Amino acid sequence: MCFGPNVTWAINAALHGFALGPGDHVLSGRLEHNSTARPLRLVRDRRGTDWEAVPPGPDGILDPEEFRRRRRPATRLIVLNHASNVTGALQPAREIKEAAGDVPILVDTAQTAGSLPLDDMASWADVICFTGHKGLLGPTGTGGLWLGEGMPFSPLAVGGSGSRSESLEHPDFLPDALEAGTLNTHGLAGLAAAAEFLLETGIGRIRDHEMRLAGIFMEGASKVPGLSVLGPGPGDPRRVATVSVVMEQASSSDLARMLEEGYGIMTRSGLHCAPMAHQASGSYPGGSTRFSFGFFNTEEEAATAARALREIAASRGRG
Ligand SMILES: Cc1ncc(COP(=O)(O)O)c(C=O)c1O
Known part of the structure; x- marks a missing residue:
């Protein structure tokens, strides 16, 4: 090493x-x-x-x-x-x-x-x-x-x-x-x-927790009008708990700003140093707003993040 x-x-x-x-x-x-x-x-x-x-x-x-x-x-x-x-x-x-x-x-x-x-x-x-x-x-x-x-x-x-x-x-x-x-x-x-x-904690346990939160979030986010969730869907084992969304009603950076200012939720917007991945996913050049669920996040936070997206979409005329 x-x-x-x-x-x-x-x-x-x-x-x-x-x-x-x-x-x-x-x-x-x-x-x-x-x-x-x-x-x-x-x-x-x-x-x-x-x-x-x-x-x-x-x-x-x-x-x-x-x-x-x-x-x-x-x-x-x-x-x-x-x-x-x-x-x-x-x-x-x-x-x-x-x-x-x-x-x-x-x-x-x-x-x-x-x-x-x-x-x-x-x-x-x-x-x-x-x-x-x-x-x-x-x-x-x-x-x-x-x-x-x-x-x-x-x-x-x-x-x-x-x-x-x-x-x-x-x-x-x-x-x-x-x-x-x-x-x-x-x-x-x-x-x-x-x-x-x-x-000590066990990576399997960490994986289960992160995927449960990503699943809660994606289930909620997939019902938000005008919002697409990139990558394999909730419950699909062919993913990690890094979840990007694209909202028709707001640019990736506007959405990130509204999440931060209105809900205290920190995301990362834009192209994430991976322009080819966005081209391959149909989210180029606008990019996406990315949520990352970790071991120290809670189910409630995952649900709040999905609710925030629903409210923002509704405030922008969809939903
Ligand atoms: C898949 C992938 N590769 C490489 C990097 C670069 O990481 P670092 O800044 O630690 O070199 C990142 C992080 O941004 C990443 O997500």
């Missing part, structure tokens, strides 16, 4: 190790966050790597067969956002890996680590990137990556490592190779404490 400041760093560090160049081919989903889309665009523009983003089906879920079909002899890597930070759609990552045969898969777990049991992921994934400040409940400025057996790596930065100090060459062993300079030790201590809490 190598630690760094966030999952964006982890993804960049991992991609750097693959030394992608002209003639190489990379597959990703079309629901990627800019933390993978921009590095992939950079290798395409600067190094001539062919990057192909696979569109999801109408339900927002990627079809593993598409990865089997599009895989080529030159395919070096699959990059996958495990769950969309826009629609909450949970991707069949393991099935995609199996369909693509021996092509390594890099999984961005920003929306799943800490919210979904991932115990078996290290048995089939090749690179797992994570951020500390979301479902893992740690402080900002923490994240990292896990590299499977035989995965290539190459430092993004070199310098002090606290090891082999007699040499001017940066260490070529993990984690030192990827951990140049002093780490955010206070943040990592916080992340360790959060991990203890998660393990």
